[in-house]
Each structure stands twice: as C-alpha cells, then as structure tokens.
Amino acid sequence: MEQQFIPNGLTASTEKGKVTWQTPSNIALVKYWGKREPQLPENTSISFTLSNCHTTTSLSFEKKQTPSDDFVFEVIFEGEKKEAFKPKIQTFFKRVATYLPFLKDYEFVIESSNSFPHSSGIASSASGMSAIALCLMSLEKELNPTLTETYFYQKASFLARLGSGSACRSVKGELVVWGNHPEIQESSDLYGVEFTDVVDSVFKNYQDTILLIDKGEKQVSSTVGHGLMHGHPFAPQRFAQAQENITNIKQIFAQGAIDDFIQLVESEALTLHAMMMTSQPYFILMKPNTLEVINKIWEFRNGTGSKVCFTLDAGANVHVLYPEHEKESVQQFITNELAVYCKNGEFIHDQVGMGAKKIEK
Numbered sequence: 110m111e112q113q114f115i116p117n118g119l120t121a122s123t124e125k126g127k128v129t130w131q132t133p134s135n136i137a138l139v140k141y142w143g144k145r146e147p148q149l150p151e152n153t154s155i156s157f158t159l160s161n162c163h164t165t166t167s168l169s170f171e172k173k174q175t176p177s178d179d180f181v182f183e184v185i186f187e188g189e190k191k192e193a194f195k196p197k198i199q200t201f202f203k204r205v206a207t208y209l210p211f212l213k214d215y216e217f218v219i220e221s222s223n224s225f226p227h228s229s230g231i232a233s234s235a236s237g238m239s240a241i242a243l244c245l246m247s248l249e250k251e252l253n254p255t256l257t258e259t260y261f262y263q264k265a266s267f268l269a270r271l272g273s274g275s276a277c278r279s280v281k282g283e284l285v286v287w288g289n290h291p292e293i294q295e296s297s298d299l300y301g302v303e304f305t306d307v308v309d310s311v312f313k314n315y316q317d318t319i320l321l322i323d324k325g326e327k328q329v330s331s332t333v334g335h336g337l338m339h340g341h342p343f344a345p346q347r348f349a350q351a352q353e354n355i356t357n358i359k360q361i362f363a364q365g366a367i368d369d370f371i372q373l374v375e376s377e378a379l380t381l382h383a384m385m386m387t388s389q390p391y392f393i394l395m396k397p398n399t400l401e402v403i404n405k406i407w408e409f410r411n412g413t414g415s416k417v418c419f420t421l422d423a424g425a426n427v428h429v430l431y432p433e434h435e436k437e438s439v440q441q442f443i444t445n446e447l448a449v450y451c452k453n454g455e456f457i458h459d460q461v462g463m464g465a466k467k468i469e470k
Contacts, residue, residue, distance in 0.1 A: 110297075110299060111208075111267075111299065114208045114264050114267055114268075115207060115208055115210075116208075116209075116210065116249070116253060118253075119210075119211060119249070119252035119253050120252070120253060120254075120255075121251060121252050121253065121254060122252065123170075123172075123248075123251045123252065124171065124172050125169075125170060125171035125172065126169075126170055126248070126251065127167060127168065127169045127170070127470075128167070128168050128244050128247040128248065128467070129165065129166065129167040129168075129244070129467070129468040129470075130165075130166055130240045130243040130244050130247070130465055130466070130467055130468065131163050131164070131165045131166075131240070131465065131466050131467075131468055132163060132164055132166070132236045132237075132239040132240040132243060132279050132280070132464075132465040133158050133159045133160060133162060133163040133236055133279055133282070133462050133464065133465065134159045134162040134163065134164075134225075134231060134233070134235050134236045134279065135156040135157060135158050135159055135235055135275065135278045135279050135285065136156055136157050136159060136317060136420060136422070136428050137154045137155065137156040137275065137278070137377075137420075137422075138155050138156060138157065138358060138373075138374050138377065138420065139152075139153070139154050139155045139351055139354045139355055139358060139373075139377055140154055140351065140377050140378070140380070140381045141153075141154035141274060141275065141287065141288065141351075142334070142335065142338060142347070142381055142384055142423075143335055143338030143339075143341075143344060143347070143348065144274055144335045144338075147204065147271065148204075148270050148271050148274050149298045149299075150274065150287060150288040150298060151338065151344070151348050152288060152347070152348040152351035152352055153286060153287065153288030153289065153290040153293070153296065153351060153352060153355045154275075154278070154286070154287050154288055154351070155284060155285070155286045155287075155304060155355060155358060156275070156278045156284070156285055156287075157283065157284060157315060157317065157430075157461045158278070158279065158281065158282030158283055158284070158285060158461060158462050158463070158464050159317060159459045159460070159461070159462055160459055160460050160461065160462030160463075161224060161457065161458070161459040161460070161462075162223075162224060162225045162231055162236070162319070162457060162459055163223070163224050163236055164221060164222070164223050164224075164233060164236035164237045164239075164240045165221070165222050165223075165224075165240070165468065166219060166220065166221040166237070166240035166241055166244055167219075167220045167221075167244070168217060168218075168219055168241070168244035168245065168247075168248070169217065169218040169220070170215040170216070170217050170248055171215060171216050172214060172215055172216075173213075173214060173215060173216055176213075176214075177213065178213060179213065180199060180202045180203075180206075180212060180213060181215075181216040181217065182195075182198065182202075182216070182217040182218070182219060183217070183218045183219070184198060184219050184221070185218065185219065185220045185221070186220075186221050186222070187221075187222045187223070188222075197272075198219065198241070198272075201238065201241070201271060201272040204271040204272075205245075205268050205271050205272075208264070208267075208268065209245055209249065209268070211248070211249070211252060212245075215248075219241060219244075221237060221240065223236070223237075225457060226321075226324065231319060231321075231426065231457075234272070234273035234275070234276060234331070235273055235275045235276045235278065235279045236276075236279055237272075237273075237276075238269050238272030238273040238276035239265070239266075239269040239272075239276040239277070239279040239280050239465060240465070241269075241272065242265045242266075242268040242269035242272065242276070242280075243265045243269075243280065243465055243467070245268065246261055246264060246265045246268070247467070249264075262280055262281060263300050264300075265280050265465075266278075266280045266281070266300035266301045267299050267300040270287075270299070270300060270301075273331075274287075274331075274335075275287075277300050277301040278301040279464070279465065280301060280464060280465050281301065281302075281303045281463075281464040281465070282303075282461065282462050282463040282464035283313075283461045283462065283463060283464075284303070284304035284308065284362075284461075285301040285302065285303060285304065285464075286301065286302055286303075286304050286355070287300070287301040287302075290352065290355050290356075292355070292356055292359060293306075293355065293359070304362075306359055306362065306363065307362065307363040308362045308363070309362060309363065309364065309365030310365070311365045311367055311432050312362055312365070312367075312370070312432075313433070313461075314433045314460055314461060315430060315431075315432060315433065315460065315461045316430065316431050316432070316433055316435075316436055316439070316458070316459075316460050316461075317428050317429065317430055317459045317460060317461070318428070318429040318431075318439075318440065318443055318456055318457065318458050318459065319426060319427075319428055319429075319456060319457045319459060320402060320426060320427040320428075320429060320443070320447055320448075320450065320451050320456045321426055321451050321452050321453075321455040321456060321457070322396055322398045322399050322402065322425040322426050322427060322450060322451060322452065323396050323398075323399075323424065323425035323426065323452060324452045324455075327394075327423070327424055328392055328394055328424075329385070329392050329394070329423075331423055334385060334392075334423050337384075337385070337388035337389070337390075338384065338388070341384065341387070341388055342387070343383075343384065343387060344384075347380065347384055350380065351377075354373055354377060357369070357373055358370070358373055361373065367416050367432070368416075370418075371410075371416065371418040374418055374419075374420050374430065375418055375419060375420070377420065378419065378420040378421040379421075381421065381423065382394055382395060382421060382423075385423065394423055394424055394425060395421070395425055396425040398425070398450040398451075399421070399425045399426075399427060401450050402419070402427045402447055402450050403419055403427070405446055405447060405450075406418065406419050406429065406447075409442055409446070413438075415431070415435060415438065415439065415442075416431060416432055416435060417429060417430070417431040417435065417439050417442070418430050418431070429443060429447070433460075440458065443456060
C-alpha cells in the first residue's frame with residue numbers, strides 16, 4: 110500500500126523557492142496509545158481538529174551546488190536557530206526519503222513558529238510535523254504538477270505520520286479518523302481520513318478551552334509512553350475498548366447524544382492515564398490541579414445541567430469541551446473558577462477548525 114506514495118517520475122524541475130503552511134493541533138476524543146513500526150497505531154482514534162492552536166512553517170529550498178548524499182537543512186524556531194530540533198527532523202527525513210526522492214537534491218531552511226507557547230504542554234509535534242509534510246508536498250507538486258488534490262493531502266497525512274503519529278490527524282478537519290476500522294469508510298493505518306458520516310448540529314463548531322496546568326517538559330515522552338504498551342497486561346483490552354468506542358462515537362455523533370459523548374470522552378481520557386499508571390515503569394501524568402479542575406467541572410455540570418466535559422492528553426493540561434451555545438456561560442465559569450488552577454492563570458480558548466491552509470505570498 111505504501112508503494113502508491115513513491116513517485117513514478119518527477120517531470121518538472123525547480124531551482125529554488127519558498128512555501129508556507131499553517132497547520133493546527135488536534136485533540137483526540139478516542140485516544141491512540143500504543144503503536145507498532147513504522148508509526149502504525151494499535152487502535153483507531155478520532156480527533157477534533159483545532160483552530161487557534163497552530164504552527165506556521167515556511168520551507169525555503171535551493172538546489173545543491175554540489176550533489177551529496179546528506180540531508181542539508183537548518184531549523185529556525187521563532188527567529189532562533191535550533192540545533193536541538195535537528196535530530197528529530199533528520200530522523201523524519203530518513204523515514205520519508207523513499208517517498209520524497211528529491212530530498213537530497215536540495216538545501217532547506219525550515220522556519221517555524223507556534224501560536225501557543227512552545228513549552229506550554231500543548232502537543233506541538235502534531236502541528237509542527239504536519240506543517241513540514243505539507244511544505245514538502247508543495248515542493249513535490251512543483252516537481253510533478255499532475256498530482257491530484259486527494260493524493261496531495263493523503264500523502265501529506267501519510268508523511269506527517271512518519272514524523273509524529275498524531276500529526277496525520279492535523280492535515281484536515283473537522284473530525285479526523287486514523288487507523289483502520291471496519292465501520293469507517295476508507296479508514297487506514299497509513300493516514301488520517303475525514304469523518305464523513307452524519308454529525309448532529311450540536312457537535313458543530315465545538316469549543317475547546319485548554320487549561321495550562323503545567324507548562325514544564327513532559328514527564329515521559331509520547332514515544333516512551335507508546336512503547337510501554339508493549340507487554341502491558343491490559344493492552345489487548347484497551348485496544349478492543351478503543352475500537353468499540355469508535356463504533357459508539359459514530360452513533361453518538363449521528364444521534365446528537367451529548368450525554369453519551371460526555372461519558373465516552375471523559376472515560377477515554379481517564380483510561381489513557383490509567384494505562385500509564387499501570388505500566389512498567391509507571392507514571393502519574395496528572396498534577397493535583399488537574400484533579401481539582403476535573404472535580405470542579407463535575408460539580409458545575411451537576412449543579413447547572415451544563416454539557417461541559419473534559420479530555421486530557423498524555424500530560425497534566427485539561428481540554429474543556431463544550432457546545433457553542435454554552436460558550437458564554439462556560440467561559441465565565443472557566444474565568445471565575447478554573448483559571449486559578451492554571452499556571453499563571455493561563456488558558457487558551459479554541460474551537461474546532463477546518464484543517465491546514467497554505468499561506469500565499
């Protein structure tokens with residue numbers, strides 16, 4: 110199947126140029142946790158594509174004066190050269206070289222910036238790696254103008270996955286499925302696909318406020334975390350549960366069953382953390398304020414009948430999810446009662462977005 114992404118021939122040539130893409134972060138509702146080589150998911154996941162939390166990346170490219178067998182590139186993040194970022198991109202280039210045979214023909218400068226603080230604990234690898242993948246696909250499109258739009262985005266998602274698994278869900282919006290599932294048409298382990306089944310209006314333009322509980326380095330990297338699922342005593346049950354939850358959330362979206370949505374999404378978040386707490390070695394990724402916020406959300410929901418709920422990534426920060434018609438009341442609640450638990454009172458209001466966009470000159 111991967112063979113389809115190896116170019117048959119690049120008919121055009123280009124000496125130099127520059128392309129810019131803005132790509133969003135995403136938040137999984139049914140979580141992917143556990144992978145096999147090369148960057149393939151052990152279970153299907155589905156995510157909301159976000160809007161305000163995004164990465165903007167420019168790729169400048171120029172044909173090498175002297176041919177070499179090396180990848181030649183510089184990385185500039187928010188105006189500063191970043192040698193520390195180079196090993197990850199070097200690994201990415203090695204993984205994708207078969208599919209982008211022109212990589213060693215050019216010298217690249219990758220300039221990137223985030224709309225959110227890099228150290229905020231918001232997953233930036235999803236938006237960052239998908240942005241690089243889209244920039245490289247724009248170069249391939251220059252070298253092969255016959256590429257179809259469908260192929261362009263499918264391959265961009267495929268490449269992004271090889272940089273960071275969840276990055277394959279940041280190419281499109283509003284809902285993206287990654288991982289083969291019998292009930293999701295055209296779903297694949299190789300790339301993300303847009304969820305095109307019926308979605309009730311209550312789930313349109315859904316809101317997500319990210320509470321920055323802890324802005325430090327993650328206690329355990331996602332790569333290490335996924336690795337801990339190998340031989341995990343509960344892994345088979347977890348993978349089966351996730352597959353079943355994809356079936357369930359498909360029904361939930363169709364029926365507008367928001368109470369069932371709340372139960373499923375919160376259960377998924379807590380299950381992710383339960384897997385980390387029961388691995389060897391084990392980790393507790395939540396902080397005391399994470400638990401305070403969760404309890405406050407439950408109290409508010411019980412007291413007001415609000416449809417607010419939470420989800421978590423593999424860290425301490427809390428994503429507060431709520432329908433658009435509750436925007437004013439929930440954001441007031443966040444300001445009045447939840448901000449105090451955030452580092453320096455910081456949070457980011459976001460909402461479901463439409464995916465990546467090319468920034469024209």
